Amino acid sequence: MALKKNTILKSHGRPPWYSEDGLPLTDAFVVGIAGGSASGKTHVARQIDSFYKKHSPEEIDLAFANKYDFDHPDALDMSLFASCLADLKVCRQTNIPVYSFTEHQRLNETKYLYGAAIIIAEGIMALQDPALRAVYDLKIFVQCDSDLMLARRIRRDVKERGRSVDGVLEQYLRFVKPSYDNFVLPTSRYADIIVPGSDNHVAIELISSHIRRQLDDRTRRFRSKMALSRANSSTSISQLAFEQVGHPNLIVLPQTPQLKGIYTILRDKTTPKQDFIFFLERLSTLVIGDAMAQLPYRDKIVVTPVGEDYAGKELDADHVCGVSILRAGGPLERGLQRVIADVPIGSLLVQSDSKTSEPLLLHVMLPFCIRQRHLAEKAWVFLMDAQIGTAASAFMAIRVLLDHGVPQNHIIFVTFLVAREGGVSVLHRAFPQVKIVAGAVDEELRETWLTDVIEEVEGESTEGRKAWIIEPGMGQIGDRYYL
Template identity: 70%
Template sequence: MMHGEGAHTSNQEGRYGEDGERLTDAFVIGIAGGSASGKTHVAQQIDSFYKWHTPEEVALAFENNYDLDHPDSIDMPMFAACLADLKACKQTNIPVYSFKDHQRLKETKYLYGAAIIIAEGIMTLHDPSLRALYDLKVFVQCDSDLMLARRIRRDVKERGRSVDGILEQYLRFVKPSYDHFVLPTSRYADVIVPGSDNSVAIELISTHIRRQLNDRSMRFRERMANTTTDSFLFHVPNSETPSEKMLRLNLRLLDQTPQLKGIYTILRDKTTTREDFIFFVDRLATLLVERALESLPFRPKTVVTPVGVESNGKEVDAKFICGISILRSGGPLEQGLKRVINDVPIGSLLIQSDAESGEPLLLHGMLPACIRLRHQAEEAYVFVLDAQIGTGAAAFMAIRVLLDHGVRQDRIIFVTFLVAAGGGVSVLRNAFARVKIVCGAADGALHESWCEDSHLGEGKGETDGRKVWVIEPGMGQIGDRYYL
């Protein structure tokens, strides 16, 4: 089985260039060694890729007469396919194996977004197609007597086996397979780690991994903000208004009616009460989603009216529709989406800036089922909700997450209250030209500022800061004003 270091909560900083293409893959580590050699001290969980067993094979397994340590018992093609997806920053659904029931379960485990992937198992280094995917290959070497003692203790306690059954299986299958198939793969390892007292070796490996990840960091947010703002303003005439810039970038901007301008005046006013702010945010969110709904496909439909007359109309022609809210600024748009599309599933992405570097980090994701399964994601239409687009770093990452899952670019509809015309939206349009962006207003300036964070350190007060970019005149922190 594969274990993603931070598989559900990970940092994807620096993986993509301004053109939206992936610059680096995830860092993949393959760890092999004998059964109970101590591999789980380096990485946890193993052997999910055992093949589906017939009732006869399960019966033999309960009698300790089925060889689970032979390479043929592992579904190597599926193992390699899932690992290749994760390395390429795509999602995968890995099988779950029950040692207690000697069977692969029907359920699967969803994995995505790991910066570091650990593939661990007795046959991890056996297959050439797997070895080609590893950035670092590790073999855990341990004394046979110690491995047997650990196996007896583990299988009795965790898997309900008898000592006699364990010894019979070990002598008949485990030891011969280790000698013939597992131990010979140690020659492919970059590092051989002892099965006990291996803290020094693990620290060396960890240092190597940290160095590799640091080398891959691209300081994405600052580079994106500086590059986009400078290049965008350079090519745009000074006489062009923010709304004209939005039209030129092919953004769907709400008609700037007096009513809409009145709503934005209320929302921009810092003296507006929280009750009024919530009311007008919900009203504006509904208008934006209704406009965004025009991006969905429709097909003809004939209905019979209450007076018995046929009427030709339209209905939405989409198999899967869902929303993704970028926490927590996307929350104020959720009510509008729910009002317009009944029972729409809404997932979330937590994307925040690193306290030290200011880089965007993907910290958590709760995605609807239609996105977690790639064959459904390819047919899904997704509304991405975020309060505003400044540098565009969070929006950029959210779109890349969806593309990694198989969502088609032309089926992503980004809905936002406010866009900085001189900010990262130009990079978004260049990188993801087929993504539709629906916004209510455009402000002209993206101002670089410095945010000071106070904290206590070493028994005294200290102040650190980080670079931020603020939309002007803007609407402030919309999520905070909505929820606090």
């Protein structure tokens, strides 16, 4: 079967990788797999051979004539490879190059990667560079008979890369075999495990078991602590915000009769769906409007239609974007789009694990200005969710933005409702510079069991899961809006 380069293997989701103080607690687990070309490494991992250096026109001509040595260490950009792996290991995003084997060239495009709990780096030179070896938690070498590797290489290159048999043999004898003997095989001494190139099911199972144990040891569970948290002092964080003392970063909209009227309609379970949608979108515009005041502005002089100068303001930010926590953050997107024309909006999907109730990061689709670290460092982000209860999803979403390089004081969390006695206190202690703009604050956060939720987990049906609801609250806002 043809194998696609730069393939991301997705799991059921990534649990928290940080502690209650908001800092990354565990690195990703990195596995390096080396071995000869066509040795059978793809039975252990998908190939990651995208770090060949950019080639000149003369080198491309040699490549098409099978006269360029791709199997020498100098053909690979080892420093870039090590840098990308190091970023992924410490939970930062990276952008890896894309290499075309049919064109013999590194393409201008890159592939954005983020959020892996396990990283498998595989290639003939994966164990050759000391900087790479320093990143790995587990080093594997795939040992295979030379005749079998040649047979596999001929079949692969003819079928998948459009090469001729004569060309494959010429390249193998001139470059591949000498490189294997001189550079690849000697790196087997660095391996923690030697795996046979065929009939290796037992070895793979042992490796998989070891990785599973590593992940279990690194699992963090603290949602219940967040749900039951209280501020260190006798005065809660939201009370301090109301009194404009101590913590100005929680901004609650003035509780005007108009605003209370909107919340009365939204809290009423008998409100028709069309009315609920209308007033929720109206509320989203009000909340986003207040959140706009948290962006930086500079002075600007304009000339009015009557010919007079007017000293005004204009936005002083290179990039402004929104990130919605699916799916309850969706209604706030409408408000943001009404306030800022053509604003780029991304999304995160964070859902609760049915067994542990801990948050799982399932999906990341961020605007371009966040995916590139040099742009993210100057970006201002509206992070949107319908409510902050335990704050577990908010906590994870903020950590994702910080991993991409967004400054903490450039994150503005926009929400309809905050639970005073929920996880907002933990959120504040971990990320004191993040501003939270809320439409209202409710008093209670009650633990309950959702018996109407049925999920299929590892082949077993589970009915219900633990949850925390805000009281008096507005119910499941996403369900009321979309269903």
